[in-house]
Amino acid sequence: xxxxxxxxxxxxxxxxxxxxxxxxxxxxxxxxxxxxxxxxxxxxxxxxxxxxxxxxxxxxxxxxxxxxxxxxxxxxxxxxxxxxxxxxxxxxxxxxxxxxxxxxxxxxxxxxxxxxxxxxxxxxxxxxxxxxxxxxxxxxxxxxxxxxxxxxxxxxxxxxxxxxxxxxxxxxxxxxxxxxxxxxxxxxxxxxxxxxxxxxxxxxxxxxxxx
Amino acid sequence: xxxxxxxxxxxxxxxxxxxxxxxxxxxxxxxxxxxxxxxxxxxxxxxxxxxxxxxxxxxxxxxxxxxxxxxxxxxxxxxxxxxxxxxxxxxxxxxxxxxxxxxxxxxxxxxxxxxxxxxxxxxxxxxxxxxxxxxxxxxxxxxxxxxxxxxxxxxxxxxxxxxxxxxxxxxxxxxxxxxxxxxxxxxxxxxxxxxxxxxxxxxxxxxxxxx
Numbered sequence: 174x175x176x177x178x179x180x181x182x183x184x185x186x187x188x189x190x191x192x193x194x195x196x197x198x199x200x201x202x203x204x205x206x207x208x209x210x211x212x213x214x215x216x217x218x219x220x221x222x223x224x225x226x227x228x229x230x231x232x233x234x235x236x237x238x239x240x241x242x243x244x245x246x247x248x249x250x251x252x253x254x255x256x257x258x259x260x261x262x263x264x265x266x267x268x269x270x271x272x273x274x275x276x277x278x279x280x281x282x283x284x285x286x287x288x289x290x291x292x293x294x295x296x297x298x299x300x301x302x303x304x305x306x307x308x309x310x311x312x313x314x315x316x317x318x319x320x321x322x323x324x325x326x327x328x329x330x331x332x333x334x335x336x337x338x339x340x341x342x343x344x345x346x347x348x349x350x351x352x353x354x355x356x357x358x359x360x361x362x363x364x365x366x367x368x369x370x371x372x373x374x375x376x377x378x379x380x381x382x383x384x
Numbered sequence: 385x386x387x388x389x390x391x392x393x394x395x396x397x398x399x400x401x402x403x404x405x406x407x408x409x410x411x412x413x414x415x416x417x418x419x420x421x422x423x424x425x426x427x428x429x430x431x432x433x434x435x436x437x438x439x440x441x442x443x444x445x446x447x448x449x450x451x452x453x454x455x456x457x458x459x460x461x462x463x464x465x466x467x468x469x470x471x472x473x474x475x476x477x478x479x480x481x482x483x484x485x486x487x488x489x490x491x492x493x494x495x496x497x498x499x500x501x502x503x504x505x506x507x508x509x510x511x512x513x514x515x516x517x518x519x520x521x522x523x524x525x526x527x528x529x530x531x532x533x534x535x536x537x538x539x540x541x542x543x544x545x546x547x548x549x550x551x552x553x554x555x556x557x558x559x560x561x562x563x564x565x566x567x568x569x570x571x572x573x574x575x576x577x578x579x580x581x582x583x584x585x586x587x588x589x590x591x592x593x594x595x
Binding site: 207208209210211212286287288291292294295297305306308309315371372373375376377379380381382 | 418421423498499503506516520526582584587588
């Protein structure tokens with residue numbers, strides 16, 4: 174990935190660094206196509222100052238520029254997931270809990286699980302694969318009192334299956350975007366990862382030719 | 385996975401525990417189909433004692449039984465990889481180096497990389513995907529002086545590409561089993577992981593039906 178953002182605003186390098194750092198954490202750092210990083214993954218913010226509009230630190234202009242940059246980078250990041258190799262559906266996993274590393278590990282594990290990604294591709298309302306991915310990431314936590322909701326349909330509470338409308342869930346996971354909300358014990362921390370599905374297109378792009 | 389091994393030898397529970405623990409570490413703990421663990425992954429060794437042959441601790445019989453169990457479990461484990469969902473080729477990654485966690489992380493990263501697994505599936509001699517997987521697993525190590533050989537063809541030495549016979553490599557990676565040997569800085573530690581490739585069969589099995 175090579176991402177270049179240009180503005181004609183006039184920013185001090187420290188201001189540009191700050192805004193880019195915060196907004197990259199909320200965008201490109203929260204997506205995964207296949208979990209693989211590249212040494213060329215790069216985001217560059219270029220500020221020509223051509224407009225003569227100075228953006229001072231801690232000013233309203235800085236807040237507004239930050240919001241605009243945030244909006245833009247999140248949109249670009251989501252486009253990358255949507256345009257991921259052979260991707261047809263996009264998943265969003267939200268994990269809440271009391272332990273920041275656990276929250277992050279669980280979110281990444283779900284986003285990068287080939288079983289979750291193929292289920293997303295096939296529109297399969299298989300929530301056992303979500304529970305398995307979380308459990309596999311958080312070893313030595315069994316029994317794990319996790320909650321799982323898919324597209325607002327609660328399927329698991331405190332580690333136990335609960336009755337749900339299977340038809341409604343099947344319809345919901347057949348849409349272009351599917352949201353998984355996972356609750357771990359404790360609270361105070363939340364993260365999200367947007368991810369591509371895994372379908373035949375991914376295999377075709379990455380296996381059926383020689384690079 | 386549910387694996388049951390039965391013998392009519394007579395073993396003390398401690399002896400059976402010891403032999404099974406060691407041999408599982410060398411077999412089922414060294415394979416990956418898609419990197420996903422299941423709570424039902426289980427290996428059970430049952431010893432009826434029916435033969436009346438007692439296997440005493442630290443005896444030659446214990447060594448021989450251990451060797452037989454090792455041979456059997458490795459064969460079963462390899463059969464699982466070979467029979468992995470839609471698998472057509474099997475990869476073996478060997479990693480050597482001075483830092484045990486780095487050696488293990490690198491091996492798992494290569495074995496579970498969708499890019500490596502699709503390249504294996506397609507018979508693609510793309511060694512950049514190996515380097516990327518290792519680099520992605522060992523952050524803050526760049527530049528990383530790693531060596532890579534694929535089926536005995538050296539493609540990278542101390543982090544730099546070296547000339548190699550591209551035709552010989554392409555022919556080698558088209559076979560049913562492909563071996564990747566990776567050298568990290570330092571020495572004294574070595575691990576291996578056997579893994580399935582990632583092809584259309586995997587997607588079909590895991591996306592094209594509802595579970």
